Amino acid sequence: MNICVYCGSSSGKDPAIEEEATKLGELMCQREHNLVYGGASRGIMGILADSVMQNGGEVVGVIPKNLFQKEVAHQGITKLIAVDGMHQRKSIMADRAEAFIALPGGFGTLEELFEIITWNQIGLINKPVVVYNFNGYFDSLINMIDHAVEVGFIRPKNRKILQVAETLEECLRFCESVNKM
Secondary structure (H helix, E strand, O other): OEEEEEOOOOOOOOOHHHHHHHHHHHHHHHOOOEEEEOOEOOHHHHHHHHHHHHOOOOEEEEEEHHHOOOOOEOOOOOEEEEEOOHHHHHHHHHHHOOEEEEOOOOHHHHHHHHHHHHHHHOOOOOOOEEEEOHHHOOHHHHHHHHHHHHOOOOOHHHHOOEEEEOOHHHHHHHHHHHHHO
């Protein structure tokens, strides 16, 4: 299975997230899953890609040409695809993936997460989407989404598109539910 992982091109302030990214790469390879991601060589993105490569998996990175230097495109992965812009990047990543995981990250991670949820909601795709709620990182976001359901801006059936995992193993179990959707 090809799993798209959205995550930061920085590492944040908690070094434990780097260990989790390494562990996710190991678990993905143990379960014979490959990585589709944003193509950077640094931050959580680079750590995850390196872990998948070091454990015998395949990694496809998709990076806009204007981010080649800023995010330092990863030259040591299975395949690096350079595209003209973010829309093309997200479309290629979505086409290549069978499931999606969001690790802690910034605006880019959140934007990609919400777009893929929306694509599921409007029927463009039907693929599992899960956030890894590492150390409660997504608690406030989950509360906001649940509040939007309560006040009628998100339908309860659409709330179910986004799964919340407290462990990496749970993340992968949600992704592997692709055949059950």
